[in-house]
Amino acid sequence: MSPGNERRRWHGTKRFCKIGDDPDDASPCDHPNCALCSILSSSFQVGKVKSSGRKFSRFGAGIYASSVSSKADDYSTNVRQSSYKAMLLTTVVVGRGYKLTRDKKSLTCPPEGYHSVLGEVGDTLNYDEVVVYDDDAIRPSWLVVYQ
Numbered sequence: 438m439s440p441g442n443e444r445r446r447w448h449g450t451k452r453f454c455k456i457g458d459d460p461d462d463a464s465p466c467d468h469p470n471c472a473l474c475s476i477l478s479s480s481f482q483v484g485k486v487k488s489s490g491r492k493f494s495r496f497g498a499g500i501y502a503s504s505v506s507s508k509a510d511d512y513s514t515n516v517r518q519s520s521y522k523a524m525l526l527t528t529v530v531v532g533r534g535y536k537l538t539r540d541k542k543s544l545t546c547p548p549e550g551y552h553s554v555l556g557e558v559g560d561t562l563n564y565d566e567v568v569v570y571d572d573d574a575i576r577p578s579w580l581v582v583y584q
């Protein structure tokens with residue numbers, strides 16, 4: 438196991454601009470609604486998830502990532518028309534993960550003694566998820582542009 442149980446996981450989010458469409462221009466935009474560029478510029482911010490007004494997902498107000506890129510693809514959306522999509526390959530410090538197979542939408546942090554929540558394939562999940570509730574537990578490592 439790596440220090441901190443560090444893992445590479447996929448994360449898909451909303452792309453307001455066309456970053457990555459031109460391989461020579463990977464400069465993040467500064468549009469306030471471009472979640473992808475916000476992450477690229479300032480990393481992940483749990484506070485933004487909480488203030489987004491979005492109904493919380495399976496395991497509460499955290500940052501979600503998966504080992505399955507097609508799951509991240511479900512969350513990778515373009516606001517502007519593009520023939521490409523983009524997602525992030527992240528580095529997640531999983532630490533000691535609390536395994537769940539059923540939704541627990543009220544979570545705002547991992548259970549005591551744990552550092553993250555692991556959504557396991559089974560009852561309600563088709564793909565695994567790791568959820569962290571601390572900004573410093575996840576970093577964007579790679580921007581992957583694909584068709």
Ligand SMILES: [Zn+2]
Nearest residue numbers: 454466471474
């Ligand atoms: Zn952008």
